[in-house]
Amino acid sequence: MENRIRELRRQKHLSQEDIAHIAHVSRQTINAIENDKYDPELLLAFKLAETLGTTVNELFSYQPAVIKRKENDVFWCEKYQCVLWKRAGIEKRNVVD
Structure with a gap:
């Protein structure tokens, strides 16, 4: 699953640590999601979308x-x-x- 977390995070001048703190996860989790090594559970996906001011559909996309x-x-x-x-x-x- 592809995502736009890094792109939107940088637009808002936020670090991985900032996003992790707001979403109550580790910086390593944010890094893994940004690098397509981990697909977040639904609740975390909604938290990330809210934090970045977008929707889950805009933040994540799935292309088989x-x-x-x-x-x-x-x-x-x-x-x-x-x-x-x-x-x-x-x-x-x-x-x-």
């Missing part, structure tokens, strides 16, 4: 990775599984690693 392998096949990779969509017939099938 799409990898084109063949002309008719598109693999939509998620964290633990890939879903194979065949354009011809729109057939759905789970792919197990």
